[in-house]
Amino acid sequence: MNKKWWKEAVIYHIYPRSFRDSNGDGIGDLQGIIEKLDYIQSLGVDIIWLGPVYASPNDDNGYDVSDYYQIHDDFGTLEEWERLKDDIHRRGMKIMMDIVLNHTSDEHAWFEASRLSRDNPYRDYYHWHEGKEGREPNNWGSVFSGSAWEQDPKTGDYYLHLFSRKQPDLNWGNPKVREAMYSMMRYWLDKGVDGFRLDAVNLLCKPDGLPDSPLAAADSEFAPCGPLVANGEGIHGIFQEMNREVFSPAQTFTIAEMANVTAEEGLLYTASDRLEFNSIIGFEHMDVDNGPNGRWETIPFDLVALKRILNSWQTALNGRGWFGLYLNNHDQPRVVSRWGNDVAYWKESATMFATCLHMMQGTLFIYQGEEIGMTNMKFADITQYRDIETLNYYRHETAMGRPQEQVMADIYTKSRDNARTPMQWNTEPHAGFSSSEPWIGVNPNFTDINVEAQEDDPASILNYYRLLVQLRKRHDVIVYGDFTPLLEDHPAIYAYQRTLCGEKLFVVANFTAEEQKLTAVKAPENAKLLLANYEKADGEPDELVLRPYEARVYLAGTA
Ligand code: TEU
Numbered sequence: 001m002n003k004k005w006w007k008e009a010v011i012y013h014i015y016p017r018s019f020r021d022s023n024g025d026g027i028g029d030l031q032g033i034i035e036k037l038d039y040i041q042s043l044g045v046d047i048i049w050l051g052p053v054y055a056s057p058n059d060d061n062g063y064d065v066s067d068y069y070q071i072h073d074d075f076g077t078l079e080e081w082e083r084l085k086d087d088i089h090r091r092g093m094k095i096m097m098d099i100v101l102n103h104t105s106d107e108h109a110w111f112e113a114s115r116l117s118r119d120n121p122y123r124d125y126y127h128w129h130e131g132k133e134g135r136e137p138n139n140w141g142s143v144f145s146g147s148a149w150e151q152d153p154k155t156g157d158y159y160l161h162l163f164s165r166k167q168p169d170l171n172w173g174n175p176k177v178r179e180a181m182y183s184m185m186r187y188w189l190d191k192g193v194d195g196f197r198l199d200a201v202n203l204l205c206k207p208d209g210l211p212d213s214p215l216a217a218a219d220s221e222f223a224p225c226g227p228l229v230a231n232g233e234g235i236h237g238i239f240q241e242m243n244r245e246v247f248s249p250a251q252t253f254t255i256a257e258m259a260n261v262t263a264e265e266g267l268l269y270t271a272s273d274r275l276e277f278n279s280i281i282g283f284e285h286m287d288v289d290n291g292p293n294g295r296w297e298t299i300p301f302d303l304v305a306l307k308r309i310l311n312s313w314q315t316a317l318n319g320r321g322w323f324g325l326y327l328n329n330h331d332q333p334r335v336v337s338r339w340g341n342d343v344a345y346w347k348e349s350a351t352m353f354a355t356c357l358h359m360m361q362g363t364l365f366i367y368q369g370e371e372i373g374m375t376n377m378k379f380a381d382i383t384q385y386r387d388i389e390t391l392n393y394y395r396h397e398t399a400m401g402r403p404q405e406q407v408m409a410d411i412y413t414k415s416r417d418n419a420r421t422p423m424q425w426n427t428e429p430h431a432g433f434s435s436s437e438p439w440i441g442v443n444p445n446f447t448d449i450n451v452e453a454q455e456d457d458p459a460s461i462l463n464y465y466r467l468l469v470q471l472r473k474r475h476d477v478i479v480y481g482d483f484t485p486l487l488e489d490h491p492a493i494y495a496y497q498r499t500l501c502g503e504k505l506f507v508v509a510n511f512t513a514e515e516q517k518l519t520a521v522k523a524p525e526n527a528k529l530l531l532a533n534y535e536k537a538d539g540e541p542d543e544l545v546l547r548p549y550e551a552r553v554y555l556a557g558t559a
């Protein structure tokens with residue numbers, strides 16, 4: 001058991017545009033976060049992860065950075081950022097910045113120079129290629145619909161953009177790009193940043209020769225290329241260089257965000273002796289209800305599949321690498337709506353997911369609003385959506401002739417805007433998020449679901465989260481214990497055991513709205529109920545009946 005502060009840490013993830021607006025322009029800002037630090041601290045969290053707050057034309061809400069050294073006017077000034085950082089530190093918490101290395105904005109000075117001519121010194125900062133037979137250099141599709149290539153009128157060449165056309169991919173084969181990005185990260189470290197969350201970072205190395213993606217679907221001219229581009233040759237060398245140049249000298253805490261990664265690969269990125277990253281947030285478990293045609297196609301939720309994936313990560317990384325535990329973020333629909341029941345069993349399912357996740361091994365993430373059970377949002381009209389991925393998808397699908405109701409149904413299920421509605425603070429107009437009309441609509445359920453309503457209610461989701469965080473601080477077995485999966489093929493119950501130096505933690509969670517009888521497993525001898533999301537757990541541990549979305553945690557052999 002190799003103890004580290006960041007293994008014990010709980011991270012609170014802020015999406016700055018939607019957290020709290022202090023000056024009434026409808027957009028969340030740094031001063032708004034400063035005003036809410038008491039609240040964040042009251043959760044018991046250790047680290048605040050700030051979504052991107054750099055200068056940006058906001059094509060992808062800040063993940064398109066035009067200047068990595070400036071704070072976006074919407075959010076405030078560098079002085080305000082300094083004050084936020086100091087206030088966070090004064091409270092004994094840490095600050096983690098979101099770093100976007102795979103691409104810049106097309107309004108970044110490097111890209112503006114690079115598009116001027118073929119022999120511009122910045123040309124090689126990006127991936128510029130000639131067309132092939134009057135078309136794109138290959139069949140790669142962008143994550144945000146359409147081709148991953150854009151032809152630029154100036155020279156007639158195409159540039160690569162795995163995300164939006166305003167997010168050109170950087171060429172990490174160019175040592176000048178690497179050095180520039182390393183010094184940018186050092187700049188933030190010198191300012192006192194404690195850690196980084198590295199955006200889409202396993203996409204940095206594109207395959208030589210730009211081969212077509214084999215994933216072409218019959219009805220689309222462009223093919224998903226994520227699996228082909230992810231984890232490219234040379235990527236580990238780059239991460240080890242980055243670690244030597246930036247992370248190790250500053251003792252920075254790092255979390256790599258990576259889609260298209262299995263547990264075996266995750267181990268390579270996080271194994272402590274390989275000196276790449278400390279931890280990883282993957283997508284495999286969140287992709288469990290994606291169909292063969294990607295995330296917009298939804299297949300029924302399959303608990304056995306989810307267990308297979310999460311259990312494989314728990315087991316593969318144990319003792320060598322380190323996992324990042326999350327079920328919610330700004331790219332995912334709210335899990336309580338997605339795989340739970342946000343009507344009849346809203347509180348039960350929200351706390352069940354939390355219990356199941358918090359008792360696993362890894363650094364824990366709480367995404368703003370998750371701790372009060374915020375739910376998905378169905379906007380009546382496409383014009384009320386803001387997310388580029390959603391808007392592009394709508395445009396693309398309707399242009400292909402798909403009925404609008406079908407497309408809207410996909411959007412209701414999977415749009416990232418589900419998780420980007422303003423934080424619900426109280427019952428005041430605009431949920432106490434802002435004094436004027438917010439940049440994206442507030443979920444009308446704020447009158448029932450808000451921080452103020454839950455603050456003093458001992459049975460609230462909010463106070464359940466506070467308890468979960470405290471338990472993690474109190475019991476090493478939650479952080480460091482070995483993981484043993486139980487009932488792997490059970491279609492309704494997630495069960496596992498954690499063990500550390502004679503201590504045993506036994507976790508059972510009912511993922512359905514029906515009662516489930518626990519027969520094949522039971523809590524260990526002399527175990528005591530440590531936590532439950534129903535008032536009073538009835539029955540003896542060996543003849544449990546789990547009520548709808550009930551979750552229980554038992555502890556035995558306390559040292
Ligand atoms: O996400 C990386 C990523 O792979 C996502 O595009 C993911 O596939 C998608 O959001 C699923 O809907 C990061 C950021 O978290 C995301 O907000 C950015 O849009 C993206 O990178 C580009 O920077």
Ligand code: CA
Pocket residue numbers: 021022023024025026027028029074
């Ligand atoms: Ca504002």
